[in-house]
Amino acid sequence: MAGYSVGQVAAFAGVTVRTLHHYDEIGLLSPSERTAAGYRRYAGPDLDRLQQVLFYRELGFPLEEITTILDDPGADAQTHLRRQHELLRRRIARLEALVASVETAMEAARMGVSLTPEERYEVFGEFRPEDHAEEAERRWGGSSAWTESRRRTASYSKADWERITAEAGALVTDWHALFAAGVPAASPEATAVAERHRAHISRWFYECGYEIHVGLGEMYVADERFAANYERVADGLAAYIRDSIAANAR
Amino acid sequence: MAGYSVGQVAAFAGVTVRTLHHYDEIGLLSPSERTAAGYRRYAGPDLDRLQQVLFYRELGFPLEEITTILDDPGADAQTHLRRQHELLRRRIARLEALVASVETAMEAARMGVSLTPEERYEVFGEFRPEDHAEEAERRWGGSSAWTESRRRTASYSKADWERITAEAGALVTDWHALFAAGVPAASPEATAVAERHRAHISRWFYECGYEIHVGLGEMYVADERFAANYERVADGLAAYIRDSIAANAR
DNA sequence: GCTTGACTCTCACGTTACGGCAGGCCGCAG
DNA sequence: CTGCGGCCTGCCGTAACGTGAGAGTCAAGC
Numbered sequence: 001m002a003g004y005s006v007g008q009v010a011a012f013a014g015v016t017v018r019t020l021h022h023y024d025e026i027g028l029l030s031p032s033e034r035t036a037a038g039y040r041r042y043a044g045p046d047l048d049r050l051q052q053v054l055f056y057r058e059l060g061f062p063l064e065e066i067t068t069i070l071d072d073p074g075a076d077a078q079t080h081l082r083r084q085h086e087l088l089r090r091r092i093a094r095l096e097a098l099v100a101s102v103e104t105a106m107e108a109a110r111m112g113v114s115l116t117p118e119e120r121y122e123v124f125g126e127f128r129p130e131d132h133a134e135e136a137e138r139r140w141g142g143s144s145a146w147t148e149s150r151r152r153t154a155s156y157s158k159a160d161w162e163r164i165t166a167e168a169g170a171l172v173t174d175w176h177a178l179f180a181a182g183v184p185a186a187s188p189e190a191t192a193v194a195e196r197h198r199a200h201i202s203r204w205f206y207e208c209g210y211e212i213h214v215g216l217g218e219m220y221v222a223d224e225r226f227a228a229n230y231e232r233v234a235d236g237l238a239a240y241i242r243d244s245i246a247a248n249a250r
Numbered sequence: 251m252a253g254y255s256v257g258q259v260a261a262f263a264g265v266t267v268r269t270l271h272h273y274d275e276i277g278l279l280s281p282s283e284r285t286a287a288g289y290r291r292y293a294g295p296d297l298d299r300l301q302q303v304l305f306y307r308e309l310g311f312p313l314e315e316i317t318t319i320l321d322d323p324g325a326d327a328q329t330h331l332r333r334q335h336e337l338l339r340r341r342i343a344r345l346e347a348l349v350a351s352v353e354t355a356m357e358a359a360r361m362g363v364s365l366t367p368e369e370r371y372e373v374f375g376e377f378r379p380e381d382h383a384e385e386a387e388r389r390w391g392g393s394s395a396w397t398e399s400r401r402r403t404a405s406y407s408k409a410d411w412e413r414i415t416a417e418a419g420a421l422v423t424d425w426h427a428l429f430a431a432g433v434p435a436a437s438p439e440a441t442a443v444a445e446r447h448r449a450h451i452s453r454w455f456y457e458c459g460y461e462i463h464v465g466l467g468e469m470y471v472a473d474e475r476f477a478a479n480y481e482r483v484a485d486g487l488a489a490y491i492r493d494s495i496a497a498n499a500r
Numbered sequence: 501g502c503t504t505g506a507c508t509c510t511c512a513c514g515t516t517a518c519g520g521c522a523g524g525c526c527g528c529a530g
Numbered sequence: 531c532t533g534c535g536g537c538c539t540g541c542c543g544t545a546a547c548g549t550g551a552g553a554g555t556c557a558a559g560c
Contacts, residue, residue: 018546267537287537
């Protein structure tokens, strides 16, 4: 009884029996042996191959392409591992871009800043770096009209609105007071405000850990849409807030 | 001419016109307006919705589920953003587990350590935490036989084999000499060996940055399969190597 | 030795999420 | 008014399986 049955392999690898049947049908993964009764028997190398298959599949490769990749005689195990490592890193980078975009959106909603359609699709557009840009340019005759075209107002729940804005306003006021009094951004007083700011976001909007919070701080300075909200109170306040947030995170 | 045509939206969002037609057909995303001639006109809210659709689609949700998610009247924009944030974080964590698994496999191949089938599927098995474990237990009557069942020998290219092992052996020898002489792991001598070790891996096996290198160092101590390779030379050598790698990374 | 329930086999049709045409209407530049 | 590109609605094709149907297989228990 060398090797494993379809059911065993399926349960083990987390796929269905049908999937293994399918892979056999299309020649992607045929068990190296069959019993007298015609039962599939999967041996060690078959499992190796299945793992590779699942790996590339998870990364969205079509099965036919996986077949050619795995049947390439010029590629050994090392080659595959390197490629997989690279593919994973790219995919993760992509998802982290999405995370950043979501965080921007969350913060935009929180602060009442509106994003243009273009901004909202920014991360999706990355798919075709230049191709896309010139296409857009060509089709809409300059993106300015498109960019400025419309800004929508975010919809808020009305009940908590006053409380939330009052709280947020108090935070900015406190920061401003410290800033105006010349209290350093890294002082306990300033970082205390930062911590309240973080708690405020976590309570009313979304779970805001220190890492995300620091990211927000950077955004308040780097992104003029957000910076404007603080800079109109006092010149340099955005940077002050960023610094106190950073100090609070340590 | 308020709104955008299918072609514009398609090019903009990075999907095909056919896809938009399809989404219209199944009621996932119907343009809020049509021209007199029956042309689809997508307005702002439609674009918002499309972005949500693409987001959930990228995370592998079936379109029907996306429909119900987006049509849920109890969920507002904030809810979606939070959910998306959470989903992304999970997916990234998953992929990072895969990265770790690939790195382990790369290192296993490099050091000639063999992994059991179970170990190779470790990361895939994570899908069904307990369910899977007991299933496996039930079906194979104790995993020990399965675990120990077979270890295969990794296949190497024969030509470079001698050179590579000689180099790797020299590294261990050098480390051992320093270790035996009582030279600190953080000393320039020890970290120099660590740097050569990193270069060795990068040259012969895979791109090994400092972060990965530190990860390997941890693995040499934490994972007994790797630890054994160093501990049999001298007691405590694995930890010494780990420390010198960590020191070298700073 | 025979039944029984779990497992397996091979068709074979159904489903999802589109891709890719065909045949015909719209709209504007020349 | 005539292209020519864009858009329309079918409609068929495809990938990667899901989901039985009907029948053979195998280890366990009576």
